[in-house]
Amino acid sequence: DAMVIQNPRYQVTQFGKPVTLSCSQTLNHNVMYWYQQKSSQAPKLLFHYYDKDFNNEADTPDNFQSRRPNTSFCFLDIRSPGLGDAAMYLCATSSRTSQPQHFGDGTRLSIL
Amino acid sequence: QKEVEQNSGPLSVPEGAIASLNCTYSDRGSQSFFWYRQYSGKSPELIMFIYSNGDKEDGRFTAQLNKASQYVSLLIRDSQPSDSATYLCAVLKGDSSYKLIFGSGTRLLVRP
Numbered sequence: 112d113a114m115v116i117q118n119p120r121y122q123v124t125q126f127g128k129p130v131t132l133s134c135s136q137t138l139n140h141n142v143m144y145w146y147q148q149k150s151s152q153a154p155k156l157l158f159h160y161y162d163k164d165f166n167n168e169a170d171t172p173d174n175f176q177s178r179r180p181n182t183s184f185c186f187l188d189i190r191s192p193g194l195g196d197a198a199m200y201l202c203a204t205s206s207r208t209s210q211p212q213h214f215g216d217g218t219r220l221s222i223l
Numbered sequence: 224q225k226e227v228e229q230n231s232g233p234l235s236v237p238e239g240a241i242a243s244l245n246c247t248y249s250d251r252g253s254q255s256f257f258w259y260r261q262y263s264g265k266s267p268e269l270i271m272f273i274y275s276n277g278d279k280e281d282g283r284f285t286a287q288l289n290k291a292s293q294y295v296s297l298l299i300r301d302s303q304p305s306d307s308a309t310y311l312c313a314v315l316k317g318d319s320s321y322k323l324i325f326g327s328g329t330r331l332l333v334r335p
Contacts, residue, residue, distance in 0.1 A: 212269070214259075
């Protein structure tokens, strides 16, 4: 089945140690998004790619970076994770920005 | 005022009843509206989307949209315990047409 796959499902890292989360999709969608969701809160958009065009949200910390080497893959890099970055990170895709977004299973990030 | 507002609940209904979930939004330019279901610790799952005023039905789910009142709702008929989850209302911002703004969700409990 076509889907959005996030790896790993759970990630534990140390305070300040860089971490990379990955997302792949077989939907061949043009748009890929990264969201951060903390407990009992709404998902918060960090950035998105429309094809190779990167769009950063104004309030996304500089600590967060992203790469999209090809249509299928997108990565979220957290350069120096702080305790406040512990959250569920969600990857989503859509065929166009106006179309419904489909989410992967998420990566739960813990910071020691 | 939040851009997308939902009652946090919990909304408790008996099995077999109709659950009614409501959402209001502030951006009059919004054209696309989505309902996601999120089980605890899981990622959001798309349930319904609606673009035009009126009702849209899909199985036990009905989405209702009233743009004049800036109001969107989700009805779940014949509620089942497996419907117990948090339901997120999401609205595509009118100015950007890429940014999905989520409400904080309504927690639904279906009592057996």
